[in-house]
Amino acid sequence: RPCIDEEDVDDAWQDEEYFGSYGSLKLHLEMLSDKPRTETYREVVLSNRHCLEGRVVMDLGCGTGIISLFCARLAEPAAVYAVEASPMADQTRELVTRNGCQSVVSVFKGRVEELALPGKVDVLVSEWMGNCLLFEFMVESVLLARDRWLKEGGMMWPSSAALSLVPCQAEEEYRRKIVFWEKPYGLDFSCLKSLAQKEFFSKPKFSHEMKPEDCLSAPCDVLTLDMHSLQIPDLEKLKGEFCFRVEKSGTFHGFAAWFSVQFQSLDEVGPTLELNTGPHHPLTHWKQTLLMLDSPVFLHQGDSLSGMILLHRNPVWRRHMTLSLHWTIRSTQDSEACKTGQKSFPMWR
């Protein structure tokens, strides 16, 4: 355990900052304006409406209460417990009443650890996903809620989650942040290139909008989490492997990461629905996360790129983690050639 002083440890979850940011409308507007995200949750409720009849649902971190309202308006659950720790909860109560759902939806303002519900629930629904799936670790609250409040055999929505990775080009990003320094306005600023690389590429770039054609290979699910069996201690270190076959020659500037989540049907024969935030799907507010290499590498069609990914949760700053990548490139053109690389990205501590 790293040596830090007590004052710091008190704030290891940075809850004031975290919940404070959900007290204003900005983040809620961003999430609600994200149609692929919000409509997937609506679709999940709608396609399970018959099975939801008479069931009890918990909507954890409900924000404005949109998912709870979908449940109350599109199905006939016995009760919906809408749980929100941020000051937004007061608005949520009003929204529930305004939309005539007060007999079904009850808003509980508070954190999951202090929650006192009337009883256990049949379904636990939550939109807890962050950048690279886990960032900010709201998932821990969801697992706590599951272990305390979900009935035996109850349903988690999402029921599974995956982190996807792909080697990619990021020509524009590289040109604007690195190549730029070579000769701006006819001057030699190239001595700033290594500084730029450290400043811009040490951490992941969130909200990167990549094009499908930037992918040098088919993406690969490097981690999959079963939300029914996942345990909180599992989150400390998650490890995955990948093996990509390069489909088109191009410059390997880095990896792009994103997530998908799946929603199992309550009814065994119903379809599993998915929200996929990857470049081959409609853009969400998460966009993609770009992990830039220190130096780009040219890859040829047919080359293989294999390796592993490690997500190491920060033992002190509980909402943070470090994402590490190790890889080996094997050339088809020269079967002797083999290049290895590795890089670790703090997010953020």
Next chain:
Amino acid sequence: RPCIDEEDVDDAWQDEEYFGSYGSLKLHLEMLSDKPRTETYREVVLSNRHCLEGRVVMDLGCGTGIISLFCARLAEPAAVYAVEASPMADQTRELVTRNGCQSVVSVFKGRVEELALPGKVDVLVSEWMGNCLLFEFMVESVLLARDRWLKEGGMMWPSSAALSLVPCQAEEEYRRKIVFWEKPYGLDFSCLKSLAQKEFFSKPKFSHEMKPEDCLSAPCDVLTLDMHSLQIPDLEKLKGEFCFRVEKSGTFHGFAAWFSVQFQSLDEVGPTLELNTGPHHPLTHWKQTLLMLDSPVFLHQGDSLSGMILLHRNPVWRRHMTLSLHWTIRSTQDSEACKTGQKSFPMWR
């Protein structure tokens, strides 16, 4: 003077935060990547190259030293004093050497108040402009430098500056931040509209990219500053007037503000060059600033919109100010009709 405790006052200039942000490359990259901005300064040096021969130039807040390097490479000044308070100054020294300008350009690391130069200068050039021209009040450092180091009859670049204003449409902004709450996903979220208005429209929106066709009138210069005669105490309260004639009917969502700066020629007959950050000119990194009304008003062609603007510098937080607008709309259609309005925008305190 507002009542605040001593700890706060110590930080009234927030210099650590301010200069710290210029220690990393991010802001410098943004400024250098702004071609209209950077090329205007290059053009000013280039078109004055004959007059710069043998002159002494100070480049205040030089950043990476780009303007100093333009002077040394495109003209033959006797000396250029490149002054930078942020840690960037160390990089600037290296850039000067790399570009073979060390015999002309000397880098001085430090704040203008502590500056010890070899002597006075003929030209004081600086890129000090912020949002709504004055935000962050770097201009005060420029005036201090002028009073202490500029020779009698020396030249200030820019030599004058203006703040421009125009009544405008901002349909998309209004739709996304306010109208959105009316019926998202078929639900009634309209009780959040007043909260949204407070959260999103109380302060100016920086980096607004407006289209020329969003202007409901020709713009108006509401403030003009002569950089040779402007005094530091003048900055406490600046007042301007405007009178717009509505050129096309449309929804008056707010005012857009931006600035222009002019560079007088050293030689009396040379052209005055201008950097204009308005919507009718190429986009710069400042873009425009949007000042949204609480409620939009429909204006008809021919209506007049007159009033005043007041920039009130924060007496405690010296990099901040409040921008206040008072206006009267007079209708051509109904000569009796007359609507007044007013709104104050803190930036940020």
